[in-house]
Amino acid sequence: MARDQLQVLNALDVAKTQLYHFTAIVIAGMGFFTDAYDLFSISLVTKLLGRIYYTDLTKAKPGTLPPAAASSVTGVALVGTLCGQLFFGWLGDKMGRKSVYGMTLVLMVLCSLASGFSFGKSAKGVMASLCFFRFWLGFGIGGDYPLSATIMSEYANKRTRGSFIAAVFAMQGFGILTSGIVALIVSTAFDRSYPAPPYSVDRLNSTIPQADYIWRIILMFGAVPAAMTYYWRMKMPETARYTALVAKNATQAAQDMAKVLNVELDPEEAKIAKMAEEPRNSFGLFSKEFLRRHGLHLLGTTTTWFLLDIAFYSQNLFQKDIFTSIGWIPSAASMNAVHEVFRVAKAQTLIALFSTVPGYWFTVAFIDIIGRFAIQMMGFFFMTVFMFALAIPYEHWKKHNVGFVVMYSLTFFFANFGPNATTFVVPAEIFPARLRSTCHGISAAAGKAGAIVGSFGFLYASQDRKTPDTGYPPGIGVRNTLIVLGCVNFLGICFTFCVPEAKGKSLEEMSGENDEESEEGRGSKTVPV
Numbered sequence: 001m002a003r004d005q006l007q008v009l010n011a012l013d014v015a016k017t018q019l020y021h022f023t024a025i026v027i028a029g030m031g032f033f034t035d036a037y038d039l040f041s042i043s044l045v046t047k048l049l050g051r052i053y054y055t056d057l058t059k060a061k062p063g064t065l066p067p068a069a070a071s072s073v074t075g076v077a078l079v080g081t082l083c084g085q086l087f088f089g090w091l092g093d094k095m096g097r098k099s100v101y102g103m104t105l106v107l108m109v110l111c112s113l114a115s116g117f118s119f120g121k122s123a124k125g126v127m128a129s130l131c132f133f134r135f136w137l138g139f140g141i142g143g144d145y146p147l148s149a150t151i152m153s154e155y156a157n158k159r160t161r162g163s164f165i166a167a168v169f170a171m172q173g174f175g176i177l178t179s180g181i182v183a184l185i186v187s188t189a190f191d192r193s194y195p196a197p198p199y200s201v202d203r204l205n206s207t208i209p210q211a212d213y214i215w216r217i218i219l220m221f222g223a224v225p226a227a228m229t230y231y232w233r234m235k236m237p238e239t240a241r242y243t244a245l246v247a248k249n250a251t252q253a254a255q256d257m258a259k260v261l262n263v264e265l266d267p268e269e270a271k272i273a274k275m276a277e278e279p280r281n282s283f284g285l286f287s288k289e290f291l292r293r294h295g296l297h298l299l300g301t302t303t304t305w306f307l308l309d310i311a312f313y314s315q316n317l318f319q320k321d322i323f324t325s326i327g328w329i330p331s332a333a334s335m336n337a338v339h340e341v342f343r344v345a346k347a348q349t350l351i352a353l354f355s356t357v358p359g360y361w362f363t364v365a366f367i368d369i370i371g372r373f374a375i376q377m378m379g380f381f382f383m384t385v386f387m388f389a390l391a392i393p394y395e396h397w398k399k400h401n402v403g404f405v406v407m408y409s410l411t412f413f414f415a416n417f418g419p420n421a422t423t424f425v426v427p428a429e430i431f432p433a434r435l436r437s438t439c440h441g442i443s444a445a446a447g448k449a450g451a452i453v454g455s456f457g458f459l460y461a462s463q464d465r466k467t468p469d470t471g472y473p474p475g476i477g478v479r480n481t482l483i484v485l486g487c488v489n490f491l492g493i494c495f496t497f498c499v500p501e502a503k504g505k506s507l508e509e510m511s512g513e514n515d516e517e518s519e520e521g522r523g524s525k526t527v528p529v
Contacts, residue, residue: 008240008254008265013158013506020260024155025164027236028148029171030229034108035141036175038222039077042134044183044345045215046073051337052211053123069127075455076131077138078313082448084142089441092143093434096247097151098238100143105233107140108226116220137222142448146441149428153436154239155260158506162367165425170360173416177357179218180349186217187341211337241507245433285435293512297430298439300498304376305423305447307492311383311485312415314454315408355409359416371503372422373496379418380492386411387486394479419492423447429502432511 046065054063065073084104092100111133118130148168156164190210237260243253254265283289367375390397390407397404423443431439502510 006244006250008244008250008257009506009508011261011263011265012155012240012257015157015261017157017160018261021156021160021164023232024152024236025167027229027232028152028168030225031105031108031144031148031171031233032169033171033175033178034112034222034226034229035144036172037179037225038108038112038137038141038219039081040176040348041179041183041218041222042074042077044179044341044348045218046070047344048211048215048337048341049073049127051340052215053126065127069124071456072131073127073134075452077134077141078448078451078455080135080138081142081145082138082445082452084139085145085441085445085448086142087139087441088143089146089438089444092147092150092437092441093246096238096242097147097154097437098233098236101147101151101233101236102230104140104143104147105226105230107143108137109223109230111137111140112223112226113220115222116216118216142441142444145424145444146428146437149424149440150437151236151239153428153507154241154433158504160368161429162372162425162503163364165428166360166364166367166421169421169424170357170364170416173352173357173360177349177352180345180352182221183218183341183345184349186214187338187345190214190338214338214341241433245513285438290435294431294439296498297500298442300495300500301423301427301430301439301443302446303495304380304419304492304499305427305443306450307488307495308380308415308419308423309447309450310454310457310488311387311411312420312454313451314457314481314485315411315415351405351409351412355413356416359413359418360421362413362417363421366417367422367425368503371501372426373499373501375417376419376422376496376499377493379414379416379420379422380489380496382414383411383418384486384489384493386414387482387489391479391482391486394482419496426499426502429507430500430510432513433507436507436511 050064050070054065054069064070088100088104114133115130115137118126118133120126120129149165152165152168153161190213237256238247238252240253240257243249243256258265363375386407390404390411397407427440427443428436500510507513
């Protein structure tokens with residue numbers, strides 16, 4: 001049996017699209033812009049780091065990052081992100097969304113700047129300090145996932161909620177695009193000061209300090225959008241759903257949303273008091289009641305995000321290696337270090353511009369029309385198809401690299417017009433308000449676990465057994481790795497059936513918070529978590 005919705009929440013559900021919706025999208029979205037910039041800009045400079053810190057000047061031969069350094073520099077931010085998603089997701093439900101929201105930005109600004117100032121007396125020292133700062137950068141980034149998604153879902157109306165949450169996440173595409181553009185600009189500015197091959201010891205030694213500025217500037221730029229957003233985040237009121245349903249402060253919720261919606265709202269304090277007394281509000285994350293109501297949902301959101309990120313992050317972080325393997329990016333020995341940054345950035349920018357960014361905005365346009373389930377199924381299906389289409393005739397594509405790039409771009413398009421967006425949207429809609437941020441954080445952390453598997457696993461698995469002197473143990477090669485990723489995407493199709501459709505429904509309908517009867521209400525007791 002369901003009971004009446006609170007007036008303040010009903011007003012949010014039926015509100016017409018207004019300026020505050022777009023303001024919230026920009027404020028929350030700039031966090032994701034920064035997140036994507038910080039996470040993916042490292043892939044643009046890893047080859048440069050190898051040249052600067054691991055070139056043997058006695059041989060005048062371009063260096064590469066050792067396996068341990070490459071995997072650490074690339075993956076440590078993902079580990080930090082996973083930890084931040086769990087911690088800040090839980091904290092967002094305990095302290096409130098707004099209270100925690102500013103902490104994540106401060107951490108991102110400080111650690112972006114600190115990454116650029118990484119120091120050390122040796123190459124290992126610089127790599128160690130860079131990894132330290134990028135871990136804490138990732139920790140701040142992790143907090144942005146559950147908080148931004150939860151805040152946007154609780155501000156939005158139910159008719160266009162999916163589009164609003166997806167629009168916040170779509171800013172990630174602009175972050176990836178901007179990282180490529182910044183790298184293009186910086187590398188172009190420094191390109192003339194770095195020698196072209198053939199190299200000499202004196203010429204390499206004299207130009208390393210100039211090249212050292214490039215990666216530092218690229219990484220430090222991530223502090224700019226985060227710093228610009230801080231003031232506006234602090235001006236946002238706490239969401240009405242947290243204030244009313246979790247903090248039980250009906251008067252404050254009505255006052256906050258009355259200013260936002262420009263309407264008069266009844267605090268309905270008596271109704272809030274009655275809700276607080278109801279035993280059904282007591283079930284926690286580790287209770288039988290949560291397992292009965294949402295256990296399958298949490299399984300669906302965690303597994304699909306985990307599987308998606310194995311493929312998505314391995315593709316994003318190591319696309320430079322794939323493009324080098326098929327000959328779209330020349331070998332390191334044929335160009336100078338700064339021009340290599342330019343070529344890698346150019347490839348990433350083109351992929352982002354023509355496939356990644358459009359994919360995000362196709363989701364924004366269609367998610368409230370065809371629904372979350374259909375988009376996620378379609379995305380996983382086409383990612384599976386294109387992975388196998390790339391892998392099976394792999395030797396053919398090595399001779400026709402333009403066709404490979406087109407097919408590869410389509411996998412990015414359907415990742416973003418598909419599960420990369422929907423796995424972010426759905427966990428913010430289907431769980432109770434008091435557990436919403438925590439469950440989104442758990443789902444996102446599962447995704448980052450997949451990203452870690454994808455980044456570290458792809459780094460080693462893609463090594464060709466026939467390639468000598470790479471410093472990596474022999475793997476299964478790029479072709480077989482793409483086949484494995486295709487199988488991973490197929491599993492994503494299977495687990496999508498665990499995820500409910502939230503199109504057109506209020507958050508309280510999806511979470512069951514309007515249901516009066518429950519196992520808890522019939523007598524069993526659990527301790528809230």
